[in-house]
Amino acid sequence: GENVEQHPSTLSVQEGDSAVIKCTYSDSASNYFPWYKQELGKRPQLIIDIRSNVGEKKDQRIAVTLNKTAKHFSLHITETQPEDSAVYFCAASQGGGTSYGKLTFGQGTILTVHP
Amino acid sequence: NAGVTQTPKFQVLKTGQSMTLQCAQDMNHEYMSWYRQDPGMGLRLIHYSVGAGITDQGEVPNGYNVSRSTTEDFPLRLLSAAPSQTSVYFCASTFPIQDLEIYGYTFGSGTRLTVV
Numbered sequence: 561g562e563n564v565e566q567h568p569s570t571l572s573v574q575e576g577d578s579a580v581i582k583c584t585y586s587d588s589a590s591n592y593f594p595w596y597k598q599e600l601g602k603r604p605q606l607i608i609d610i611r612s613n614v615g616e617k618k619d620q621r622i623a624v625t626l627n628k629t630a631k632h633f634s635l636h637i638t639e640t641q642p643e644d645s646a647v648y649f650c651a652a653s654q655g656g657g658t659s660y661g662k663l664t665f666g667q668g669t670i671l672t673v674h675p
Numbered sequence: 676n677a678g679v680t681q682t683p684k685f686q687v688l689k690t691g692q693s694m695t696l697q698c699a700q701d702m703n704h705e706y707m708s709w710y711r712q713d714p715g716m717g718l719r720l721i722h723y724s725v726g727a728g729i730t731d732q733g734e735v736p737n738g739y740n741v742s743r744s745t746t747e748d749f750p751l752r753l754l755s756a757a758p759s760q761t762s763v764y765f766c767a768s769t770f771p772i773q774d775l776e777i778y779g780y781t782f783g784s785g786t787r788l789t790v791v
Contacts, residue, residue, distance in 0.1 A: 561734070569715075594779055603765065604718070606779035649717055662733065663708075663780065665717040 562587040564652050566666025574674050579640050581669045583650035584632040590652040593626060593633045594663070598647045607648075608635070640673045647671070677701050681766050681783035688756040688790045696751040696786050698766030704781070706769045707749040711735065711762040712785075718765065724749055756790045763787050 563586040573579050585593075594609035610617045610624045610633065617624050621640075626633040637644055650666040682697045700707065708723035720733030724743040738760060740752040749768075753760060767780040 564717075566717075603782040603784050604780075605782070609779055662720060662723060663718075664720070664734075665710075667715060667717045 562590055562652055562654075562662075562664040564650060564664050564666040566650050566669060568669060569667065570670045570672070572672045572674065573640055575640060575642060577640055579637045579644070579671055579673075581635045581648055581650070581671070582632060583634070583652075583666050584630075585652040585664075586631070587652070587654070588628075588631065589654050592653045593624070594651050594653075595622075595624060595635050596649045596651065596665075598649065598668075600646075604649060637671075640671075642673050642675050645671055645673045679766055679768055679781050679783035681764075681786050683786060684784065685787050686789070688753070688788065690756060690758060690790060692756050694753050694756065696753075696764055696766075696788075698749045698751065698783055699747050700749075700766075700768045700781070701747065702768065702770075702781065703746065704768035704770060705746065707743065708733070708767050708780075709739070709741065709749070709751045710765045710767065711760075712765060713762050721751065721764075753788075758790045761788060761790045 566583045591612035595607050596604035597607045598604040608619050608622050608624050610626050621638045623636040648669045651663040653663045679700045705726045709721040710718040712718050719735045721739050722741040724730045727743050727746050730741050764786045766783040769780050
């Protein structure tokens with residue numbers, strides 16, 4: 561099955577700096593890669609996602625890049641703010657077949673943005 | 676539109692007890708799933724369902740049962756609770772299947788379960 565590795569496990573930045581979180585996946589059939597943000601005691605919430613037919617996607621201060629050949633994808637947050645502090649999870653999924661809809665998550669990255 | 680509703684929010688069980696975690700969604704989502712979240716291990720899939728009457732196992736199914744008699748409900752049953760099942764449990768659902776493409780999950784608020 562799919563295996564997703566996420567790095568780093570913790571990331572500390574100063575307000576205004578950029579933050580980058582990287583994930584690798586093992587199953588070349590995976591074609592959907594979402595990122596979730598989870599604040600303390602809250603549910604995970606989707607912040608951005610990318611499909612395998614796209615190399616990059618941007619939404620304001622957040623961007624995700626995908627390298628299918630190397631099987632890795634990354635989350636980029638620019639101009640970080642204290643409210644960006646949370647745990648971030650990457651995930652991978654196949655779009656069809658017997659693994660339809662099954663999201664495999666990375667281990668999570670605790671991002672702390674210092675004012 | 677309440678989204679994904681999970682009950683209870685907190686539960687303490689004794690070893691060997693059984694219980695059912697409830698999950699309901701009112702968005703007509705076909706796909707529903709249960710995850711458990713443990714420190715440093717992300718979210719691990721327990722069971723999932725692609726529609727009413729259809730369920731399948733995920734990564735960590737042992738000790739749990741599910742059923743999907745309606746589109747709206749997807750309960751998770753712990754058969755005989757063990758301390759290793761102490762965790763936070765999340766139910767999630769996603770949009771109707773279109774062209775076999777998956778869309779972002781909507782998560783419930785979670786159930787924090789402690790087994791003593």
